[in-house]
Amino acid sequence: MDLLSLRYFQVVARHEHISRAADELRIAQPSLSRTIARLEADLGVPLFDRQGRRIRLNRFGAAFLRRVDRALAELDDARRELTDAAGLTHGSVSLASETLLTVTEPVKSFIADHPGVAVRLFQATPEVMTKRLNEGQVDFCLASEELEGPGLVHTELVREEVLLGVPLGHRLAGREEVTMADLAGEPVVTTRPGIWQRTLAERLFAEAGLELVVACEIDEASTGIEMVSAGLGVGFGPAWYLRSPLAARTPFSAVRLAVPGAERVLRLYWREGAYVSEAARRFRDRLTAALTVA
Structure with a gap:
């Protein structure tokens, strides 16, 4: 069992579809199927129920996914913390939002002030935003719908x-x-x-x-x-x-x-207790200042 197989499992579990997961990961479908099969062999239990070409996360897979999400989120936080130690030269920040029109101007000014920070934006529904945040795929979510889930905190902008x-x-x-x-x-x-x-x-x-x-x-x-x-x-x-x-x-x-x-x-959400890098903190401050007075 290695980190790559865990990340592959996470994506397959999210899609419950091998070919879609393979497309996102940009790997061949047979290779992804073999990776999942090896992981199941290592664990000694099936993680998915297979019905022809369709797969569904079973109770073993759901239990394992909760642990994998937590473990990978901790590792991602560790990576961000180490990156943070190098300052704002090589930092990164990611945001999911229901619309990107709202953040265009603050993102533009943030990039101008911090050209070394990689900014990633995703447009998503509330359900997808919550999932991305819980899985540690994004630092923040900007939403007008209330996002529900354990460990999510927010500030009203x-x-x-x-x-x-x-x-x-x-x-x-x-x-x-x-x-x-x-x-x-x-x-x-x-x-x-x-x-x-x-x-x-x-x-x-x-x-x-x-x-x-x-x-x-x-x-x-x-x-x-x-x-x-x-x-x-x-x-x-x-x-x-x-x-x-x-x-x-x-x-x-x-x-x-x-x-x-x-x-x-309009509320800005993040995971309670998750590490927030210097780049992410400054990005959050920029959004808060821009949208609170908008």
């Missing part, structure tokens, strides 16, 4: 108003504010389930006793505004973005929502 984007010429365009009653029957451009815009829309419509009519499902805020501008429907968005120069390039009208709870809470 900003609590901001959510506005309604409507197409120009729409009956609600130009209004100072609207209520949920005004949105009865309106088609809505929103995100896939599990992302904060969709969660907010579902909650506001349910609390008002209205049906949410989804006209279009998107992943990125900028795409949503394009679809609103095209006339597919109305859409919810954070005030900072709907009033930003990025959104100003797209013709639409931003209207206030006279609705209790129409807000977004």
Whole structure:
């Protein structure tokens, strides 16, 4: 049993699919299968249940994965701590976020001030963010949905108003504010389930006793505004973005929502007790300063 086989097992366990794991690891599928087979032989138990070409992590695999995640996270922390001893010349920091638009400017300024630090960014759903954080794949997660899991801590960066984007010429365009009653029957451009815009829309419509009519499902805020501008429907968005120069390039009208709870809470998460390198601490400080006043 070696570290490489443990890391391979971790990726296979995450995908529960040999070929997808092999693609991520950039190795041949037969080689990965042999590595997993050797690991199971060393342990004396199967880690996966095999059903034809499909595999599923079994109870032995789940128990082993918890220990592997913990062990590899400790080793990754040790590597970061040693790298930290060399200062900011060869450091690294990684962040997963629901959208990368939010972090563009602070990341740009951080890289300019610390060119020796390798910055890695991942766009992910809340579920994937939580998994990456628990497995030690990222230092931080930036999320508007609450991330749940043992050992996760967070700081609230900003609590901001959510506005309604409507197409120009729409009956609600130009209004100072609207209520949920005004949105009865309106088609809505929103995100896939599990992302904060969709969660907010579902909650506001349910609390008002209205049906949410989804006209279009998107992943990125900028795409949503394009679809609103095209006339597919109305859409919810954070005030900072709907009033930003990025959104100003797209013709639409931003209207206030006279609705209790129409807000977004942006939080920065990390693992409690995990080693935070000097580069990561400075990156966290930069994000906190930039987004808290955004």
